[in-house]
Amino acid sequence: DAGVTQSPTHLIKTRGQQVTLRCSPKSGHDTVSWYQQALGQGPQFIFQYYEEEERQRGNFPDRFSGHQFPNYSSELNVNALLLGDSALYLCASSWGEARYEQYFGPGTRLTVT
Amino acid sequence: AQSVSQHNHHVILSEAASLELGCNYSYGGTVNLFWYVQYPGQHLQLLLKYFSGDPLVKGIKGFEAEFIKSKFSFNLRKPSVQWSDTAEYFCAVNGFSGGYNKLIFGAGTRLAVHP
Numbered sequence: 001d002a003g004v005t006q007s008p009t010h011l012i013k014t015r016g017q018q019v020t021l022r023c024s025p026k027s028g029h030d031t032v033s034w035y036q037q038a039l040g041q042g043p044q045f046i047f048q049y050y051e052e053e054e055r056q057r058g059n060f061p062d063r064f065s066g067h068q069f070p071n072y073s074s075e076l077n078v079n080a081l082l083l084g085d086s087a088l089y090l091c092a093s094s095w096g097e098a099r100y101e102q103y104f105g106p107g108t109r110l111t112v113t
Numbered sequence: 114a115q116s117v118s119q120h121n122h123h124v125i126l127s128e129a130a131s132l133e134l135g136c137n138y139s140y141g142g143t144v145n146l147f148w149y150v151q152y153p154g155q156h157l158q159l160l161l162k163y164f165s166g167d168p169l170v171k172g173i174k175g176f177e178a179e180f181i182k183s184k185f186s187f188n189l190r191k192p193s194v195q196w197s198d199t200a201e202y203f204c205a206v207n208g209f210s211g212g213y214n215k216l217i218f219g220a221g222t223r224l225a226v227h228p
Contacts, residue, residue: 033215033216035216035218040220040221041220041221042117042203042205042218042219042220042221043157043203043216043218044218045215045216045217048214048215056214056215058215090156090157092216100145100164101145101147101159101162102216103159104149104156104157104158105156106155106156107156
């Protein structure tokens, strides 16, 4: 039973560019949440997708957007990258609107230069 | 707004010492509480969780946590730590707000266990 998978593992981008990160949830899970973990901090909630809709959003600007596909996989898009967007981006999956525990993927390390 | 506070940012212990990591949360409604662990080079893993019932919950690897509702606390404990417990520990709260839930994490506690 595959857990949560994310791609790519590492990514280096330049300021102003756009990036797309991908996540496949754990088998049987229908909800995907995205988190940003800056160095030395706890993960910060970005948004959550359930039934292909953004259900809840944290305090992140509109430059951060996402999508959920019919197979429950998800993408996180970040436009107009800033140096401060450098972080580990975590995807977590769960069942039933994240009402219970969330399972985390290994993350994508994004470096913006 | 929901928030989670972890009191210790860095903890250094010798093997066999006892561990207690503090966690306090701010949320007035029903909550689910979690402790996650991040071992060096690995992804976040669930250590234990509290949904309801017995406020003393046991997790993997000998960890336990006690939910004290009156103190809004969910402290993590282990009677005797091992070198392999060296990791970063995160307390998290999932509050039922409008039916859709998100995890609010504390800043984490970095634990180093020396042999």
